[in-house]
Amino acid sequence: MLVIGLMSGTSYDAVDAAAAVLRLDGDTLLLRPLGMVSTPYDDALRAVLTRALPPAAVPLAEVCRLDTAIGRAFAAAAVRADRELCDGQAELAASHGQTGYHWAEGGRVHGTLQLGQPAWIAEASGLPVVADFRARDVAAGGQGAPLVSLVDLLWLRGRPGRAVALNIGGIANLTAPDGTAFDTGPGCALLDAAVREFSGGRAAYDADGALAGRGRPRRRLLERLLAEPYYALAPPKTTGKEVFHTGYLRAAGLFDGVRPEDALATLAELTARTVADAVRSVGATEVIASGGGLRNPVLTRMLRERLAPVPVHASDVLGLPAAAKEAYAFGVLGFLTVHGLPGTDPRSTGARRPSVLGSLTPGRNGFRLPPAAQRAPVRLVVER
Ligand SMILES: Nc1ncnc2c1ncn2[C@@H]1O[C@H](COP(=O)(O)OP(=O)(O)O)[C@@H](O)[C@H]1O
Ligand SMILES: [Mg+2]
Structure with a gap:
């Protein structure tokens, strides 16, 4: 399956989009990297983010505008990655989005808000999208982070x-x-x-x-x-x-x-x-x-x-370039989700149990999900 992983971290410098061919072979997950394109946030959006992120207090109207602008930035990155890295053959986008707020208090995480409405990604790219990865782990009693640890x-x-x-x-x-x-x-x-x-x-x-x-x-x-x-x-x-x-x-x-x-x-x-x-x-x-x-x-x-x-x-x-590793990791998490497989290890996030992560947004043709995997992989091999 040809998957695009989309990531912007707490530096909110750019949307990184990494494409990979992912395939299960018994208990091994094979990843063939196709490359990464990084699309910087434009100055205006970065300025709004700088003003809006914690500890600032922002009205919901501003949250809505940000959610939209970030969703559109992720959509542009997904379209670009599909065109430049996948010959338009991508099958799935997996979007981390931009963390708007991670509600940690008293040593526990109570909620998490990921911005970048996935509908924009699905609409622009036609791809089904897995997004909002952290929330499910939080609901299962975990910290919702670090999420790349299973990978x-x-x-x-x-x-x-x-x-x-x-x-x-x-x-x-x-x-x-x-x-x-x-x-x-x-x-x-x-x-x-x-x-x-x-x-x-x-x-x-x-x-x-x-x-x-x-x-x-x-x-x-x-x-x-x-x-x-x-x-x-x-x-x-x-x-x-x-x-x-x-x-x-x-x-x-x-x-x-x-x-x-x-x-x-x-x-x-x-x-x-x-x-x-x-x-x-x-x-x-x-x-x-x-x-x-x-x-x-x-x-x-x-x-x-x-x-x-x-x-x-x-x-x-x-085999995974330092600048692209996290974006590849989210591609892997999206792949696991659409195969019905957990994307967390409770030892890492402190959750009560492993969770199949994220929310699904239909692509141009709705959902055509692969059959559930028979068993979870125990290793990831990067093909070179
Ligand atoms: N040429 C450079 N010199 C020094 N620091 C750099 C350079 N390029 C990137 N960085 C640092 O890397 C950060 C972005 O790293 P990234 O892995 O994208 O973080 P995040 O996941 O938080 O977005 C920048 O904010 C900057 O601090
Ligand atoms: Mg970054």
């Missing part, structure tokens, strides 16, 4: 030692081979927030770590930031930009006369340190890393130094 477990199974999957997006998360999975804290979120503030909104991220590379971490500031209670919580746990935003940095004193390059160096150190501590806490002997954070050489250098001798490999070495 990580299937994919890294059989690697020697303890291979840990790490994704550094806006938030960083990991999956360990025993199913332990959690958000470690900020990935690029705080770095991006600081750059936005220092540049008056002109820059969205510290391109190639240029600023951080010229600065020195400020020890007192770093200690203050490390005192954040989230880092010490036991998994399963999840966090988001509801916590790690510009106001959070302001309250920590980051904008009180600290030179921008030192502020960025401090945040890179904070990020590398909290990610490395989390990776070490699960006994990793190898890290398979993905996400836009890998494109920040200062962050990755600090992370590698802190984790040595444990190697940090980009997920490219296993």
Whole structure:
């Protein structure tokens, strides 16, 4: 089945659309990657998102406009991926959407709101769409995150030692081979927030770590930031930009006369340190890393130094490019759903039971779902 996975994470930089041919062969799920196209959100939509996302309070009218604009952006990305990667032969779209709010409180998740109305994707592409993946796991008592952990477990199974999957997006998360999975804290979120503030909104991220590379971490500031209670919580746990935003940095004193390059160096150190501590806490002997954070050489250098001798490999070495891995993972989750198969491992999300995830939106010809699979796959093999 030719599936397009659509993803935009907490960085809300772009809609990533990855296409793959997926096929069950006994208890193995085979994935042949066809590529990824990334379509940046336009500046106007990004500006609205910046104003609307937590901790801002927004009227429902604004939520409706965002849900529509994001749905249309995802639709355009799906059409583009079908045309450019699939010769118009795609059979299914699986859309993560854009997290509008993830209601975590008192160590539990009570609800989740994914924006990007899938009807727009179905209407524009003609494809049936699986969307809104997180809600079902939340309803089953889980954190609704990290959702790619089942894919990580299937994919890294059989690697020697303890291979840990790490994704550094806006938030960083990991999956360990025993199913332990959690958000470690900020990935690029705080770095991006600081750059936005220092540049008056002109820059969205510290391109190639240029600023951080010229600065020195400020020890007192770093200690203050490390005192954040989230880092010490036991998994399963999840966090988001509801916590790690510009106001959070302001309250920590980051904008009180600290030179921008030192502020960025401090945040890179904070990020590398909290990610490395989390990776070490699960006994990793190898890290398979993905996400836009890998494109920040200062962050990755600090992370590698802190984790040595444990190697940090980009997920490219296993056939899924670092920038595309999450989009492929959502393609896999959509494929599992239409085959009646669970997309979660309760050890990762803390749910009472595994769930078949998402909601289905009919395509141009309604639903033509494949027959339910006889058994769930135990491994994912990337064909190359
Ligand atoms: N050239 C680069 N230099 C530094 N950071 C980068 C670069 N390219 C991307 N990034 C970082 O990656 C982030 C996007 O990563 P991504 O994996 O798409 O995250 P998300 O899943 O949260 O959308 C950007 O916000 C930015 O912080
Ligand atoms: Mg992104």
